[in-house]
Amino acid sequence: MRLLLVLVKPLPLTVIKKILNKTIEGVLMLSSTITTLTVLLIVLFLFKEGVSVFKESPLDGDNVIVLNNQNDVNHLSAADIKKIFDQETTNWKLVGGANDSILLFTFNDLSNYFSEEELGPEFEYLPHKMDSLIEANPGMIAVFSKKYLDKNHKSKVATIDNISPKTFLLGKEWFPTANPAVQLGVLPLILGTLYVSIVAILIALPIGLATAIYIAEVAHPKIRAIYKPVIELLAGIPSVVYGFFGLIVIVPLIQKIFDLPVGESGLAGAIVLAIMALPTIITVTEDALRNTPRAMKEASLALGATQWQTIYKVVIPYSASGISAAAILGIGRAIGETMAVLMVTGNAAVMPHSLLEPLRTIPATIAAELGEAPANGIHYKALFGLGCILFIITMVINIWVETISKRRVNR
């Protein structure tokens, strides 16, 4: 054998080539940075809008609450205002004042007190008239626009707390468009979200687990070959289709079975979410089960254990962290799910008492209300606040899952 000695002259790596390589590397790096940047931008935008809700007064627009100068009450909470104007609170005693009944005044009552001539064609006499009226009635509480407040008013303007994180998170009433003061308590929404998601997982987990064990350990390869693609397919069906199915099948069914006035309920949401969570739970669990080393299973079988004993004594304990990851991941998906829940839960923003009543979740609230909330208004900001809560919940869940899977790798 003879070698044909041809001298291969190496092309010198020109400067241009080097620059090109560096540029491409730079572009690649830039794109990978975009992902990171997006997360940071989401945090920035969401939290900038969301946190600014706490700088807002719950009063609608530029309204002020005006009281008689003699009134012992100087300060009112948003909840107090709502109760007063809903005529649930009718005595100043209940809000820390003297024993005197409350007299409400809103702009609708204007014509009961004054004639048009008295107010002047441009309402130019209104500020003064208002001031005297309030001073004449010690029990009066009035709400009107700041511009009608007399410059030398004798009556006093009540101070109102801005929305605080505590009332936001723990408030039990969600009336973002209430007049004169909005009620922004997100507790019913948080509870509604958790309630539906946890019930959904309680339904889906045992069924999903059983199916995963069946597919991974029991089923004939041919059956597995049918199951796997079908489950993958179902993971891909849009949530709005599940919502549609829930709306036309599950909702009427629940209404009929439990004899309810409406079928839209927490239960309907939980069932639809359970169906939607099944593919995730089955796939993740099955992967975890299949990761059990063959030698470990064979060792158990060789000692005379049945296949079932091997599964619950060896395979399940070995894949425990994977199974818990599946459960948590399922909850995470359920918490963030929007459309299907929006379509079947009835969306009543009340503290959830029973699964058979309508309730409302955080994502559904955002989806239903953002379209109607004026940009940069208090309602809009409150919805971004809800987005922050949702983001934090899912972030915690993701990091939790990540740590669990990391533990699995390290073992």
Next chain:
Amino acid sequence: MQSDLKKILSQSIAFWTFRILSLAVMGILFSILGFIIVKGIGVVSWDFITKMPEDGMTKGGIYPAIIGTLCLIAGSMLFAFPIGVMSGIYIFEYTKDSWYRRFVQLMTANLAGVPSIVFGLFGMALFVNKLGFGDSILAGSLTLGLLALPVVIRTTEEALKAIDNSYREASYALGATKLQTIKRVTLPMALPNIITGLILSIGRVSGETAPILFTVAAYFLPKLPTSVFDQVMALPYHLYVISTSGTNIAESRGMAYGTAVILILIVLILNIIANIIRRFLTKKYKTN
């Protein structure tokens, strides 16, 4: 003897329980698909997919919604695919096991877990309001693209990870640079897997509703978009509105079934394509 019997008995009880439960799962899943397809397939016709909606969306077709969804798929993939693949390559081939890699991977995982409605909020705040795109194909595509980004990155990374390192070493040993190795060896080998992932992410993007609610989707718009700053109708949003808040819910039910069938068909077809590619791929490399 007694205990043997017990062992066998408990095994058959357990296995039968699993078998029945998994059959129940399949039953539920098939009945959902079956129900919608049986009710809706009669509605689907050539006219249904090529005509404008009529009579308060109770008659006519869903042509503008189909076109809208196609625009959104194209727009979001134009954004997510190159950036996602490039990031995947960078993370896997260029970064070593450093804080940067771990950080980007954590962020990618987090982004993948962010609920779609949060993407909607973000898209509205950034693209619609801050950047002033308004409700438009551009804003909607970017929002959907961000949603698909982590999926594309993960798929690319997994596809690259699946390639045995000795192929890279063999290329380096022949004097190839890193870029040559990626261009001529790793990327071509990973491409079928990456494309499979891309197809599945198209499926996801085509069905998402929450991110487009406030960034692009129009309730009723019986004309086709002419620029990226136009609003469009979209299939999933269309299904949502006509089944919950249309002017005449009962009469538009048929349209709703038809739209649901189209959505299912899109996902079904994409899944079949992805499976064919995957099968072709395993066959191709089996001889190795």
Next chain:
Amino acid sequence: MYKIESKNVNLHYGSFHALKGINMAIEKNTVTALIGPSGCGKSTFLRLFNRMNDLIDGVKIEGECLIDGKDIYSKSIKIDDLRKRVGMVFQKPNPFPKSVFENVAYGLRVNGITHKNFIEERVEVCLKQAALWDEVKDKLKKSAMALSGGQQQRLCIARALAIEPSVLLMDEPASALDPISTAKIEELIYDLKNLYTIIIVTHNMQQAGRVSDSTAFFYLGELVEFDSTKKIFTNPTDVRTQNYITGRFG
């Protein structure tokens, strides 16, 4: 002048001391076998000479590695140029999923050669050198994946030869092959010796005895003994070499 030399080479993977002060000198146009139990450092040592270890995180290398008297770790050496002069064959046959022809042409193409006739000529020469030409000359355009394991490995050898290296590194090139293919590869190594300086890592003592001129025995990161193959296999100086040769450990 020796073709290949290592002078007091130390290599650390993080805190693991994988090579401990290795001194070795290899003559031109010889076959050197590196033997020793798993994890003794023989593969790591082999990969020093085309700087393949550089790809691994946390590797630290001290000492001098010389090829033709030049330190290959000095700053003036371009790593791509070095790897063109040093071919490598891997444990498992790893042809690229391209055609037979493109596999051999790969090294030429990545080094900027575009001349069609030259490439065709070179591919044929290399396939002949690798004793594969007769088997594949009719299926050059077919996928390399369709070849048998032994053919794939000879293709990988042809691929390495295409860029005209002067040194050929082989990392257990026959360990994944059947006995007949192994025999063919060994025969090939014997033929290639005239043209290249070959270092081969092997687990198989008989193989080392059959193909090599000198043999180096590694143990726990140390070069225990390096001598002519005949001497190592019949009359080793060190008791550890003797134990290994006679199968007491490893």
